[in-house]
Amino acid sequence: MAKNEKSEQNQFRPDFPKQEEEILLFWKKNKIFEKSLAKNKDKRFIFFEGPPTANGKPGIH
Numbered sequence: 001m002a003k004n005e006k007s008e009q010n011q012f013r014p015d016f017p018k019q020e021e022e023i024l025l026f027w028k029k030n031k032i033f034e035k036s037l038a039k040n041k042d043k044r045f046i047f048f049e050g051p052p053t054a055n056g057k058p059g060i061h
Contacts, residue, residue, distance in 0.1 A: 027033060
Protein backbone atom coordinates (compact mmCIF):
# COMPACT_ATOMS: atom_id res chain seq x y z
CA MET A 1 0.00 0.00 0.00
CA ALA A 2 1.39 3.36 -0.96
CA LYS A 3 1.91 5.95 1.74
CA ASN A 4 -0.65 8.38 0.26
CA GLU A 5 -3.33 5.64 0.14
CA LYS A 6 -2.89 4.96 3.83
CA SER A 7 -3.15 8.63 4.75
CA GLU A 8 -6.29 8.98 2.60
CA GLN A 9 -7.93 6.10 4.47
CA ASN A 10 -7.35 7.90 7.76
CA GLN A 11 -9.13 11.02 6.50
CA PHE A 12 -12.61 9.56 7.04
CA ARG A 13 -14.66 11.71 9.38
CA PRO A 14 -18.21 10.59 10.11
CA ASP A 15 -20.89 13.26 9.87
CA PHE A 16 -22.71 12.50 13.13
CA PRO A 17 -25.33 15.27 12.84
CA LYS A 18 -26.25 14.02 9.36
CA GLN A 19 -26.42 10.43 10.59
CA GLU A 20 -28.68 11.52 13.44
CA GLU A 21 -31.02 13.29 11.02
CA GLU A 22 -31.17 10.19 8.80
CA ILE A 23 -31.95 7.94 11.77
CA LEU A 24 -34.67 10.28 13.07
CA LEU A 25 -36.19 10.49 9.59
CA PHE A 26 -36.19 6.68 9.37
CA TRP A 27 -37.91 6.44 12.77
CA LYS A 28 -40.54 9.01 11.78
CA LYS A 29 -41.12 7.54 8.31
CA ASN A 30 -41.50 4.01 9.66
CA LYS A 31 -43.36 5.04 12.85
CA ILE A 32 -40.91 3.09 14.99
CA PHE A 33 -41.91 4.66 18.32
CA GLU A 34 -45.61 4.20 17.61
CA LYS A 35 -44.97 0.55 16.75
CA SER A 36 -43.11 0.07 20.03
CA LEU A 37 -46.12 1.45 21.90
CA ALA A 38 -48.56 -0.73 19.96
CA LYS A 39 -46.43 -3.81 20.61
CA ASN A 40 -46.70 -3.22 24.36
CA LYS A 41 -50.25 -1.82 24.51
CA ASP A 42 -51.60 -4.62 26.70
CA LYS A 43 -48.84 -4.34 29.26
CA ARG A 44 -49.54 -2.30 32.37
CA PHE A 45 -46.18 -0.50 32.40
CA ILE A 46 -43.59 0.34 29.77
CA PHE A 47 -40.21 1.81 30.65
CA PHE A 48 -37.99 3.53 28.12
CA GLU A 49 -34.81 4.26 29.99
CA GLY A 50 -31.19 4.34 28.95
CA PRO A 51 -28.02 4.33 30.97
CA PRO A 52 -27.58 7.02 33.66
CA THR A 53 -24.33 8.14 32.02
CA ALA A 54 -22.91 7.88 28.52
CA ASN A 55 -20.69 4.96 29.50
CA GLY A 56 -22.98 3.33 32.06
CA LYS A 57 -25.04 0.18 31.70
CA PRO A 58 -28.82 0.45 31.15
CA GLY A 59 -30.85 0.15 34.32
CA ILE A 60 -33.45 -2.56 34.91
CA HIS A 61 -36.54 -1.20 36.65
